[in-house]
Structure formats: structure tokens, C-alpha cells
Amino acid sequence: MTAASDLPQVLVIDDEMGPRESLRMLLKPNYQVYTADCVEAGIKLLKEKHPDAVITDIRMPGASGIDGLRRIREIDPHVAVIMLTGFGALETAQEALRLGANDYINKPFDAREMREVIGRNVERTRLHRTGVNAAEEIKELNNRLLKELAQKERLASLGQASAEFVHDLGNPLTIVWGYVQLLAKKLEESEKDNGAKSQNAKELQIIEQNVRLCRELLTMWQSYGSVEATPHKPISVSALVREVVKGVTAMAAQNGVELKSNLCDDACTLLGDSTQMTRAIQNVIINAVQAVSEKKGTVTVSCVRKDFYVDVRVEDTGYGIAPAQMAKIFDPYFTTKQGKSGTGLGLYITKKVVEDHNGSIKVDSTPQVGTTFTIRLPLLNN
Ligand SMILES: Nc1ncnc2c1ncn2[C@@H]1O[C@H](COP(=O)(O)OP(=O)(O)OP(=O)(O)O)[C@@H](O)[C@H]1O
Numbered sequence: 001m002t003a004a005s006d007l008p009q010v011l012v013i014d015d016e017m018g019p020r021e022s023l024r025m026l027l028k029p030n031y032q033v034y035t036a037d038c039v040e041a042g043i044k045l046l047k048e049k050h051p052d053a054v055i056t057d058i059r060m061p062g063a064s065g066i067d068g069l070r071r072i073r074e075i076d077p078h079v080a081v082i083m084l085t086g087f088g089a090l091e092t093a094q095e096a097l098r099l100g101a102n103d104y105i106n107k108p109f110d111a112r113e114m115r116e117v118i119g120r121n122v123e124r125t126r127l128h129r130t131g132v133n134a135a136e137e138i139k140e141l142n143n144r145l146l147k148e149l150a151q152k153e154r155l156a157s158l159g160q161a162s163a164e165f166v167h168d169l170g171n172p173l174t175i176v177w178g179y180v181q182l183l184a185k186k187l188e189e190s191e192k193d194n195g196a197k198s199q200n201a202k203e204l205q206i207i208e209q210n211v212r213l214c215r216e217l218l219t220m221w222q223s224y225g226s227v228e229a230t231p232h233k234p235i236s237v238s239a240l241v242r243e244v245v246k247g248v249t250a251m252a253a254q255n256g257v258e259l260k261s262n263l264c265d266d267a268c269t270l271l272g273d274s275t276q277m278t279r280a281i282q283n284v285i286i287n288a289v290q291a292v293s294e295k296k297g298t299v300t301v302s303c304v305r306k307d308f309y310v311d312v313r314v315e316d317t318g319y320g321i322a323p324a325q326m327a328k329i330f331d332p333y334f335t336t337k338q339g340k341s342g343t344g345l346g347l348y349i350t351k352k353v354v355e356d357h358n359g360s361i362k363v364d365s366t367p368q369v370g371t372t373f374t375i376r377l378p379l380l381n382n
């Protein structure tokens, strides 16, 4: 049974006990009913209870139902008001409707009709109230969006400055990289006969590795910087996934990894940036290949179209993700591949690109069993 507090609330105002009590009995199973024997008492209850509908008699001693209606409207412009009119008092009913009543019912009333009229009027009030709430939510959302926009503008100017910074940093870094390689070569030649690597060579290798990492980071930043600059064009997600899989095939084979794909025939078209989307999907597939390399496991890439979106799923039978790390994998620079290739920017970039395309990315993983990444992208209406 529904708790009394969950029931819609109806306020009945009628000076005559007969109709008042019969309405209470009629409505009690489905509504929380409040009754008042005059306008004054009704208004008090209206303020206290905020009912979803008010049923008021028109003809009452003292303040009439019409006076009552005026006062109700001053207090709550949206609550549904149903007027009870004497038989044949059509003119009064019309006047009430003009004054803002929502419905009327002739006395003596028919139980079924009464239930119907109340049902639809309660619904009307509720819809209206949700509408008012929605309007408030929209206003709140608007304010938040404005704030975000201001923040984005700040970030955009910062982004512009850092794009220039990244570009300028590239040149000296390329020079350092060149000299490090030159030195490494010289050292290698001078130590050719020694057999084992000298301490100097080892240290130089660390420098080299880290300069390489810096260059990779710069390349990533530069390509990521172009996300907003390139206008979105229609792209086929399934064609793009097919290309990425093709591109990764050699790498998978070298690592003894089985790479399977199951792509739908539909083009799965959306407006987007194909370079960025390629990179986003590539990151996830490469991660999967890396995760299964040791085990020589399997990576399955699928592309499944649903009505308005497409799911790109990358499933692997690799080492999985520890629960404690789950929350961090999308953070920039989070990596468990230290010393290897990892910069920890892969998934961060993927998530950003997917979200720029109004999509989402989800991950399910069981340590030692495998991981599934699902990228969901909304499609163009067609
Ligand atoms: N398929 C996967 N299986 C297991 N762990 C994964 C998988 N994909 C991502 N991870 C975990 O998430 C971390 C972050 O991934 P991300 O792609 O961002 O960086 P990375 O692969 O370490 O380095 P990068 O992609 O920058 O070369 C990884 O280091 C790894 O621990």
C-alpha cells in the first residue's frame, strides 16, 4: 500500500457536510483529503498543506467560492481548482473558468466523473510544478554553464600560451636530443672494445630515454592542442575502427597477441575529428595489446550500432586493473608502465576526446582475467 504521505493531496471546501463527507469517502483510497467548511478555513489549509487540487463549492455563506478562487490564485497560481456548481448554474461556472478555475463539476456529482476530473487536475498541477522545478534547474544549469564558460575562456588563453610554449620548447629539445645521440655514438665507438657498458653509457642512456619522453609529451600536447581548432566533419566510426585495427595488427603479431575484430556493417556516422578519434581508439587498443603481451592473450575489438549511438568495445584477456587503481587510470600521467613506454597520458587523452564528441567511456576489469573498455558515441541522426 502507498504511504499516506506519498498520496496526492486534495482540499475540499464546502459548507454542506453531505457533499464534503461524501467527497472525503470517495477520494480517501487514492488521495490525502483535507476538508474545510468555509473559504477562510480552506485558505488556511491551502497555505499549510500545498494540496495538488482544490475542489470548492461556489455557493457558500460568507465568502463565496468565487471569492475563494481569487484568494487561492493569489497564493498559488498553479494549483488546480475545480468548482462545484449547482445544477444549471452554467454562467457561474463560466465566470469561474474566466477567473482561473481549471474545471467544474455539477452537483450532485457522478462518482466516476469526479474521480476522472480530479485525477487529471492533480496530474496537471504536478506537471506544472515539475515544470517550475525544471525551470529552476535550467536556471541553475545556466549559471553553472556560464561559470564553466568563463573558466574555459581562461583555460583557452592559457592553452594558447602553452601551445606557443610547447612549440618553442620543441626546438632546444630537438638540439639536446641530437647532441645526446651524438655523444652516445661517440661513447659507443670509444668503448667498442670494452664489451660491457660503462657507467657513462648507462647514464647517457637514462638522459636519452628521458629526453625522448619529453619529446613524446610535446608531440602529444601539440596534437591535443588541435582538438578545438579542427572543425568537426562527418566521420564513420566503424571505418575508423577498421583502420586502427589494421594499423595495430603488425604490433600485435610481433607481440604474439591474437587481435580479433567484429565490426558492424553500418557506417556509424557522427560529426567529429577523425585524427583525434583515431588516436583515442588507438590508445585503448594499444593498452589492451600491451596488457596481454606477456600472456600472449587475445584482444577483441567490436563496433556495435544501437539506435542512436555506437559502442566501440575493446576486450582483452590481460593482467587486468587492480581495484585501487581503477579510479586513477584516466588521470593524466598515471601509469603502471614506468621505465617502459608509458607516459600515462593515453587514457586521459582518450577520455577527453570521447567527451568532446559527447560520448562516454566505461571500464570493467578483473585482475588476472581481463579488461573491457567501452566507448559509447552518439551518432548523427539519420
Ligand atoms: N587494457 C588494460 N589492461 C590493464 N591495465 C590497463 C589497461 N588499459 C589501461 N590500463 C592501466 O591504466 C594505466 C593508464 O593507461 P594510459 O593509456 O593512460 O597510460 P599508459 O598506457 O601507462 O601510457 P601511455 O598510453 O601514455 O603510453 C596503464 O598504465 C595501466 O595500468
Ligand SMILES: [Mg+2]
Binding pocket: 283, 286, 287, 346, 347
Ligand atoms: Mg596507454
